[in-house]
Amino acid sequence: MKCSAKGVCAAKGFTANGIHAGIRDQDPARKDLALIYSEQPGTAACVYTTNKVKGAPIQVTKAHLKNGTAQAIVVNSGNANTCNADGIEIAEAMCDSAAHALDIDPEKMMIASTGVIGQPLPLGPITANMAKLTAGLDQDGHTDAAQAIMTTDTHPKEYAVTFELDGKPCALGGMAKGSGMIHPNMATMLSFVTTDVNISAAMLTEALHEVCADTYNMIYIDGDTSTNDTFGVLANGMAGNACITEKNEDYQIFKKALYEVAMHLSKMLAKDGEGATKLLTCKVTGGASVKDAKAIAMSVVSSTLLKCAIFGEDANWGRILCAIGYADAKVDIDQVDVDLISAGGDVAVCRDGHGIPFSEDKALEVLKQDEITVSVVLHDGTGQAEAWGCDMTYDYVKINGEYRT
Amino acid sequence: MKCSAKGVCAAKGFTANGIHAGIRDQDPARKDLALIYSEQPGTAACVYTTNKVKGAPIQVTKAHLKNGTAQAIVVNSGNANTCNADGIEIAEAMCDSAAHALDIDPEKMMIASTGVIGQPLPLGPITANMAKLTAGLDQDGHTDAAQAIMTTDTHPKEYAVTFELDGKPCALGGMAKGSGMIHPNMATMLSFVTTDVNISAAMLTEALHEVCADTYNMIYIDGDTSTNDTFGVLANGMAGNACITEKNEDYQIFKKALYEVAMHLSKMLAKDGEGATKLLTCKVTGGASVKDAKAIAMSVVSSTLLKCAIFGEDANWGRILCAIGYADAKVDIDQVDVDLISAGGDVAVCRDGHGIPFSEDKALEVLKQDEITVSVVLHDGTGQAEAWGCDMTYDYVKINGEYRT
Numbered sequence: 001m002k003c004s005a006k007g008v009c010a011a012k013g014f015t016a017n018g019i020h021a022g023i024r025d026q027d028p029a030r031k032d033l034a035l036i037y038s039e040q041p042g043t044a045a046c047v048y049t050t051n052k053v054k055g056a057p058i059q060v061t062k063a064h065l066k067n068g069t070a071q072a073i074v075v076n077s078g079n080a081n082t083c084n085a086d087g088i089e090i091a092e093a094m095c096d097s098a099a100h101a102l103d104i105d106p107e108k109m110m111i112a113s114t115g116v117i118g119q120p121l122p123l124g125p126i127t128a129n130m131a132k133l134t135a136g137l138d139q140d141g142h143t144d145a146a147q148a149i150m151t152t153d154t155h156p157k158e159y160a161v162t163f164e165l166d167g168k169p170c171a172l173g174g175m176a177k178g179s180g181m182i183h184p185n186m187a188t189m190l191s192f193v194t195t196d197v198n199i200s201a202a203m204l205t206e207a208l209h210e211v212c213a214d215t216y217n218m219i220y221i222d223g224d225t226s227t228n229d230t231f232g233v234l235a236n237g238m239a240g241n242a243c244i245t246e247k248n249e250d251y252q253i254f255k256k257a258l259y260e261v262a263m264h265l266s267k268m269l270a271k272d273g274e275g276a277t278k279l280l281t282c283k284v285t286g287g288a289s290v291k292d293a294k295a296i297a298m299s300v301v302s303s304t305l306l307k308c309a310i311f312g313e314d315a316n317w318g319r320i321l322c323a324i325g326y327a328d329a330k331v332d333i334d335q336v337d338v339d340l341i342s343a344g345g346d347v348a349v350c351r352d353g354h355g356i357p358f359s360e361d362k363a364l365e366v367l368k369q370d371e372i373t374v375s376v377v378l379h380d381g382t383g384q385a386e387a388w389g390c391d392m393t394y395d396y397v398k399i400n401g402e403y404r405t
Numbered sequence: 406m407k408c409s410a411k412g413v414c415a416a417k418g419f420t421a422n423g424i425h426a427g428i429r430d431q432d433p434a435r436k437d438l439a440l441i442y443s444e445q446p447g448t449a450a451c452v453y454t455t456n457k458v459k460g461a462p463i464q465v466t467k468a469h470l471k472n473g474t475a476q477a478i479v480v481n482s483g484n485a486n487t488c489n490a491d492g493i494e495i496a497e498a499m500c501d502s503a504a505h506a507l508d509i510d511p512e513k514m515m516i517a518s519t520g521v522i523g524q525p526l527p528l529g530p531i532t533a534n535m536a537k538l539t540a541g542l543d544q545d546g547h548t549d550a551a552q553a554i555m556t557t558d559t560h561p562k563e564y565a566v567t568f569e570l571d572g573k574p575c576a577l578g579g580m581a582k583g584s585g586m587i588h589p590n591m592a593t594m595l596s597f598v599t600t601d602v603n604i605s606a607a608m609l610t611e612a613l614h615e616v617c618a619d620t621y622n623m624i625y626i627d628g629d630t631s632t633n634d635t636f637g638v639l640a641n642g643m644a645g646n647a648c649i650t651e652k653n654e655d656y657q658i659f660k661k662a663l664y665e666v667a668m669h670l671s672k673m674l675a676k677d678g679e680g681a682t683k684l685l686t687c688k689v690t691g692g693a694s695v696k697d698a699k700a701i702a703m704s705v706v707s708s709t710l711l712k713c714a715i716f717g718e719d720a721n722w723g724r725i726l727c728a729i730g731y732a733d734a735k736v737d738i739d740q741v742d743v744d745l746i747s748a749g750g751d752v753a754v755c756r757d758g759h760g761i762p763f764s765e766d767k768a769l770e771v772l773k774q775d776e777i778t779v780s781v782v783l784h785d786g787t788g789q790a791e792a793w794g795c796d797m798t799y800d801y802v803k804i805n806g807e808y809r810t
Contacts, residue, residue, distance in 0.1 A: 050731070051727060051730040051731045052729075052730040052731070052736065052738050053726050053727055053729070053730030053738050053758075054730075080723075082723070083723060083726055083755070083758060083759055083760055084759065084760065085759045116721075116723060117723025117724070117726065117727060118722060118723040118726070118755070118759070118760035119760065226727060227723075227726075227727055227730060304709075304805070305805055308801075308802055308804075308805030308806045309805065309806065311802065311806045312805070312806025314806065316521075317523060318485075318487070318488060318521060318522025318523040318632075319522070321458050321488055321522065321523070321632075322456060322458055322522060322631060322632055324457075324458070325456040325457040325458030325459075325632060326455070326456045326457070331457065333457050333458050350488070350523070353458075353488060354488055354489065354490045354523070355488055355489065355523035355524065392802055392805075393802060394799045394802050394803070396713075396802070397713055397716065397797055397798060397799050397801070397802060398799070399713075400709070400710050400713030400714065400717070400797075401713045401714065401716045401717025401719065
């Protein structure tokens with residue numbers, strides 16, 4: 001499996017574009033409207049937010065994906081089109097506008113919006129710029145598209161891999177945006193993956209859910225679950241492999257490719273969490289079960305106090321024990337070992353649930369790095385898990401105190 | 406029911422003291438050792454943290470309270486005596502030292518510790534200062550005691566009420582400390598209440614749990630549950646009322662007094678959350694049940710994004726809808742009304758789940774105040790609840806990035 005730089009355009013038949021339409025503001029440097037298009041329609045699947053308040057675009061995409069097929073994805077940033085009385089009409093009109101410009105059935109459109117909640121989404125800038133958006137569709141447009149879906153992200157996020165299936169060269173690539181509200185169950189996270197693999201809608205849905213559980217659902221920024229999260233995959237089959245219709249070897253290869261892309265995008269999202277300066281990874285081994293290991297890993301990366309300590313480069317490991325202790329998991333707390341690991345080294349801070357002497361200088365050397373791993377070794381079983389988060393900083397507060405106004 | 410300024414010394418027979426013993430540092434202005442003493446032993450009850458990692462003092466207090474009686478409470482700040490190999494021995498030795506100086510049975514001691522986790526608690530400064538601590542016990546010592554249990558609190562917290570039971574004048578007063586990690590189920594919170602009411606240990610325990618569910622368990626600062634939380638009550642019976650042994654009218658009066666004290670201390674804790682500048686209250690009415698109303702009220706005051714918006718005085722009500730939507734509660738999201746209320750006025754921001762036009766100037770006037778109420782009116786039933794939290798500020802991050810080192 002090889003890495004590709006072409007994001008959502010890595011797979012055959014896909015083009016993309018991202019432009020400034022003026023939804024959010026008049027700064028022409030700020031793109032806010034993205035389009036991904038496949039030459040041929042394909043199978044499609046989506047995972048959505050678990051919030052009871054669901055953005056209008058989610059309701060529209062759900063309806064359009066009932067038959068499991070799609071051909072294009074339109075996304076705007078700057079406005080979530082959520083909690084608006086006319087939200088669904090606006091989302092449908094946005095799909096109609098794109099479908100008309102692409103000359104496809106509006107039901108083949110997937111749609112997503114991200115940004116402020118409860119302010120009417122102006123349709124004017126979108127319809128006025130649709131011809132420009134579609135005219136600019138290009139195999140090199142993947143980064144423009146990734147930029148156009150950003151809200152408070154500091155950089156676009158893309159990742160793609162190439163591999164073989166059934167003797168045919170295949171590609172799978174994606175883009176994602178965060179960066180607050182990443183938990184639980186994906187929160188204000190948008191991620192779109194394209195692939196030329198030939199796979200049934202049922203198997204695509206299955207792979208999507210399995211991968212999501214180990215990637216986007218294992219990242220934490222601030223505990224808020226947004227109203228608009230969408231993780232969508234569009235597979236146009238143009239690689240020409242024998243269609244994957246059951247959980248065979250090809251399915252496992254496909255799932256591995258999807259995992260690789262989603263995992264790398266997840267880590268990028270965590271590292272670029274609002275105001276973050278460090279990626280915080282928690283690796284748990286020896287858990288009573290995978291479920292217990294996952295609960296503990298998520299509890300550790302979710303601890304606001306630990307997130308502050310990581311920002312302060314303070315080896316306050318007691319906060320790690322504390323987070324393990326309140327996780328909803330089976331654990332023998334008197335057999336917990338904790339190490340702090342980074343490019344700066346490895347420092348053991350806790351054995352058998354008790355603190356052990358360690359060098360503060362060494363610990364600082366470890367914590368000064370920008371990617372920190374908390375290793376938690378339990379003695380309860382063979383469950384393993386990994387979760388990703390980030391530090392809590394002054395800038396997080398600044399960004400979220402000022403966001404709307 | 407009248408207010409009293411005498412905190413844990415409001416009730417007959419109680420004295421208290423708080424001194425600098427040098428557990429945390431050598432700054433003589435920083436008290437770190439507190440004692441509350443009753444002339445006569447009484448009934449006692451405690452609620453503890455739900456964290457699986459439990460401080461050694463909790464394990465010792467639990468053992469001592471098996472018979473439901475106690476006579477004194479010793480508390481230190483600066484070190485939680487948690488995750489230490491010799492923690493229980495140290496906690497027992499601390500009880501022995503205090504009991505010896507007071508000439509009482511060590512089993513009559515309640516004990517609590519708060520501060521950093523996983524660093525050995527030095528017994529020396531405690532035993533060396535025990536004679537001084539007990540010699541200084543005084544009816545005016547309640548504020549010294551309240552100061553000595555503080556960690557990052559900015560001021561001591563005390564509240565007391567007087568009332569009549571069975572024709573006898575009674576008093577009930579308490580002290581508390583926060584101020585991070587206040588959730589769920591009380592987190593690094595210590596609160597001790599004293600009363601001269603004559604009540605059985607069983608009824609005392611019952612009242613304690615009922616009141617705790619509506620007060621300390623309804624406040625949120627940062628989502629971390631600490632290892633050392635303790636809410637304890639000591640009732641010495643010196644008011645001379647007929648002993649409360651069942652849920653009669655006297656029990657209700659007693660419970661009301663306990664609620665008043667715990668509720669006021671809870672609001673003080675929320676308002677003095679680490680780095681906080683504003684008290685955030687969420688009042689929910691019309692919930693499908695009290696449980697649903699509670700879940701929604703807690704979800705709103707727990708939203709990190711809303712906490713940032715309140716700090717930024719930004720009427721970003723979409724974050725309130727979002728928090729209602731991900732609460733684990735039954736709710737018809739299309740019938741939610743939200744108002745922002747303070748001494749600055751009342752501004753309606755959402756009706757029937759949708760945004761309505763409002764004056765930003767008026768909203769700023771409301772949010773400029775230092776006590777903000779989010780009123781959530783549901784149309785699902787008659788459940789009501791109130792929860793308290795605070796804004797999220799730069800100082801929260803600063804305090805918790807630097808705490809240990």
